[in-house]
Amino acid sequence: MTAEADLRSQAREWLVLLNSGRASAADHAAMERWRRTSAEHAKALAEAENLWALLGQVERPAAIVQAMPRRKRRWPLPLASAACLLLALWLTPPGWHADLRTQAGEIREVTLEDGSRLQLNGATAMDWNADADGQRRVRLYRGQVDFQVAADAVHPFVIEAGEARIRVTGTRFDVNLLGDQVLLAVSEGHVQVSDADGREQAVQAGEQIAWLAGRLQSPQPLDAARALAWQRGRLVFRDRPLTEVFEELQRQQTQQVLFLDAAARELKVTGVFALDDPQALLRAIETALPVKLTHLPGVLLVSSDG
Structure with a gap:
């Protein structure tokens, strides 16, 4: 996810919270502080507010609403409608036009024209090109691939993934584009990597390296049990932020996720879960952590509990 896309995502989350009926005066003040952080923050929020204003007109007719039995609702109908439409309009996944794509929950094996073999995790999209000069190029828009x-x-x-650049002549490695970071795990041979600032690094078999906000980090010993667990049908988390956990989870189910407060985003998860049972992970999260998961059509709202 680019910095601009991340700001748009945060702006959407602020609007969902402030229109939920749960927002306190402190929440409104925190949103104003976020807006004043920079001109980019203010622009992202203004765009979100403009779209929200348009979506606010898409409500059920008054006669239908009045005819419904009166009952206490935690989330008003206009909020549910607006949240779903916002997601439909703004969260069209990157790479929807890509050469190779997988759906949420789908794992696919592909053999390219040059003989390279790829395994694509769920909700992955990439372009592949081999030009007349023999150059072999992949553009990874989202997801995870074992090359x-x-x-x-x-x-x-x-391979280009966000700001990450990866160059090889023949080896095996895993590339995971997760939010605003890219994770590379090298199983065999060696890989040459660089970032947008021109930093370069050789990564050897048994090492992993990350790009955070586009900047190349230092190589670390490969944690294959976690980084490659998806190839064995598992999700493994070791003290990972809840935001990252849900990024992984959205590769297995189509429901979009919106966080309503910063406290929920920072909670940590540790555990081993089956890749094909996302509901078990959701139950474990709500049982073990102080969070509230609110299910709307196509949307999961995540907030601190108490």
Whole structure:
């Protein structure tokens, strides 16, 4: 996720909270502080407010609402309508036009024209191109891919994922585009990597490296049990933020997630879960953590509990 897209996401979350009927005076003050952080913050919120104003007109007719039995509702009908429409209009996943795509919950194996073998995790999208000069290029828009690149010293295999650049001639590695970070885990051989600032680094088999907000970090020993767990049908988390956990979870189910407060975003998760049972992970989160999960059509709202 780019910095601009992340700001838009945060702006949407502020509007969902402030229109939920739960927002306190402190929440309104915190939103104003967020708005004044920078001109980019103010622009993102203004765009969200303009779209929200348009969506606010899409409500049930008054006669229908009045005819409904009166009961206490935690989330007003206009909020549910607006939240769902916002997601439909703004959260069209990147790479919807890509050459290769998987749906949420789908794991797909692909063999490219050059003989390279790929395994795509759920909700992954990428372009593949081999030009007349033999250059081999992949653009990863979202998701996670295990690459087994066919050896060809003359024609390097280049991958772009966010601000990450990965260049190999033949080896095996895993690329995980997760929010505003990219994670590379090298199983075999070696990989040459760089970022938008021109920093370069060689990463060897048994190492992993991350790009955070586009900046290349230092190599670390490979934690294969966690980084490659999806290939064995598992999700493994070790003290990971709840935002990252839900990023992983959305590869297995289509429901979109919106956080309503910062406290919920910072909660940590540790555990091992089955990849094909996302509901078990949701139950574990709500049981073990002080969070409230509110289900709307196509949307999961996450807030601190108490």
